[in-house]
Amino acid sequence: MSQPVKSAAPDTASGRRAAAQRHRVRRDIATAAMRLFATQGYEATTVDEIAASAGVARRTFFRHFRSKEEAIFPDHDDTLVRVQEVLDSADPREPPLDTVCRGITEVLRMYAYMPEVSVERYRLTREVPTLREREIASVARYERLFTRYLLGHFDEGAQRDGDDDPLLAEVAASAVVAAHNHVLRRWLRAGGKGDVEAQLDHAFDVIKATLGTAIGPGRIPARAASAPSVSRQGEVVVAVARTDASPAEIMRSIEDALRRA
C-alpha cells in the first residue's frame, strides 16, 4: 500500500508470505533510516548509507520508498486509506462532523502508537524544512478527504440555497485538522506522555461548540439560516441571525432559548 504493488492481491499462501517478507524489509529500512536520521541528522544522511545500514542496495530502497522523505513518514499512505475507510463505512445517521472527527482520530492513533518514534520525528521535522513541508502536505491530504466528505453529506433534505456549503465544509474540515494538529503537537512537545486521545476529544468538544452555530450537531446548515438560530453552549447563550430577519422574530427566538436554558 505504498509503492509499485503491481500485483493487485495475490491471495495465495505464497503470495501472503511474499507480502510479509516485503513488509519486513520495508520496516527494516525505515528503522535503519530513523536511526541514522536521529544520530547524524536528516540531510547529513544519504540514501546510500541507509541502504547499506539496512543491508540492501540503494535501488532497493527506492523500490520501497518513493523518496528519502517517505522513509521517515512510512505510515501516512496506509493511514490515509484507513481514514477513507472510516468515512466510507460510517453510519449515515452519524453526524458528519463526528465521522470526520473519528477519521482524524485514526491519524492521531498512528502517532500515538509509537510515542518515542513520533517524538524523535517531531524533533527532526522542526529543524528540517523539507520534512516540515512534507508533513504539512500529508495533513493537507486528510483535510481534503474531510472537506469532500462533509460537502457530500450536507443536509440533503432541507431546501435552502447552499451557496456557502463548500466554504463551510472547508472551514469545518480545517477546524478538525487544526484541533488535531494542536493536540498532537502539544503532546509531542510534552514528550509523548499522557492520554492524547482524551485531549483530542476535549478539543473536539471545543470546536463543536465553536462551530455549533453554523454546523449543527446533525447535518450542516449552510448559513445562519434565514430563521435565527439560538443555541446554549456551556455557560453562554449565542444567538445568530441575519440582519434582514425581522427584529421581532429574532427577539422571540432568543427569548425562547433563554427560557429553555
Added chain:
Amino acid sequence: MSQPVKSAAPDTASGRRAAAQRHRVRRDIATAAMRLFATQGYEATTVDEIAASAGVARRTFFRHFRSKEEAIFPDHDDTLVRVQEVLDSADPREPPLDTVCRGITEVLRMYAYMPEVSVERYRLTREVPTLREREIASVARYERLFTRYLLGHFDEGAQRDGDDDPLLAEVAASAVVAAHNHVLRRWLRAGGKGDVEAQLDHAFDVIKATLGTAIGPGRIPARAASAPSVSRQGEVVVAVARTDASPAEIMRSIEDALRRA
C-alpha cells in the same frame, strides 16, 4: 527580500540602482520560467533551459531563486513580510480576527494582481504534485503567522482560565486561511474573473458568524464576558451572553444592537 540579500540596505544612489537591476533580472527569469512551464510543462523544463531563455547562467538562476519551484511562486516571501507588517502595524483596538482577515487579504491581492498568471499557475499546481505541496506549505506559513498573532492578542484583561486559547487561535487562523483558499480556488477555476476581494469579504462574514461564539467581535474571550455582547458582522448579527445574566438584560442589549444595525 528573497535570497542572500547580504547587504542590509545600501541606501545610496548606486545601491538603489543595483537593487533595481537585480529585481529586473529576477523578474525576467521568473517570466521566462513561467513561459516555459506553461508551454512545456513544469517537469519537462530544466533550469538550464530557463536560464538560457532568460539569457543568464544556470548559476545565476539559483542566485535569484532558492529552487526551481520558487521561480513559479516568486512573491510568497515578499507577501509574507507584508502580511507580518499588516499585523504589526494594526490598531490595537481593531478586533484581532479582523486584523488577520486583512492579513490574508494581502495574500489574495497578490494573486489578484496578475489574474492570467495566477490562473496558469493554478493549472500547473493542480497537475504537478511538487508544486501542490509547495503552495500548501506557503499557505501554512501565513497560517502560522496568524495563529501566533491571535494567541498574542487574546483578551489580556479578563481573568479567565485560557487553557483552550491556543486551540481557539489555531482554529480561527485555519478558518481564515480556509476561507481564503476556498475563495481563491473558486476564483481561479472561474478563470480569474470577478471581484475576488468582495467574495473574500463575504466569506469573512460567514466565518465570523460561525466563529462568533468563541471568538468574539473584539478581543477573543475564551468564554463570554459577564456583560452580554452584541455585534453586527456583515450580514449577520451575533449575540453572546452568559446564561446567568438576567434575561431582561440580554434582551435589552440585543434590542439596542438591532436598532443600531
Added chain:
DNA sequence: TTACCAGTGACACCCGGTGCCATACGGTAA
C-alpha cells in the same frame, strides 16, 4: 588611477531519483 565590491559566468561536485538489464530465489506445472 587604485581599491573595492556586488553580480556574474563557468566549472566541478554531491546526491536524490529513474530506467534498464541481468540475476537469484521460490513456487508451480509437466
Added chain:
DNA sequence: TTACCGTATGGCACCGGGTGTCACTGGTAA
C-alpha cells in the same frame, strides 16, 4: 526432477536539481 515463470533484488548508467568555489567584469568611492 526439470523446465517455466513471476517477483524481489543488485548493479549500473544517467538525468537533473542544488552548492561551493574561483576568476572576471563593471561601476563606485577614495
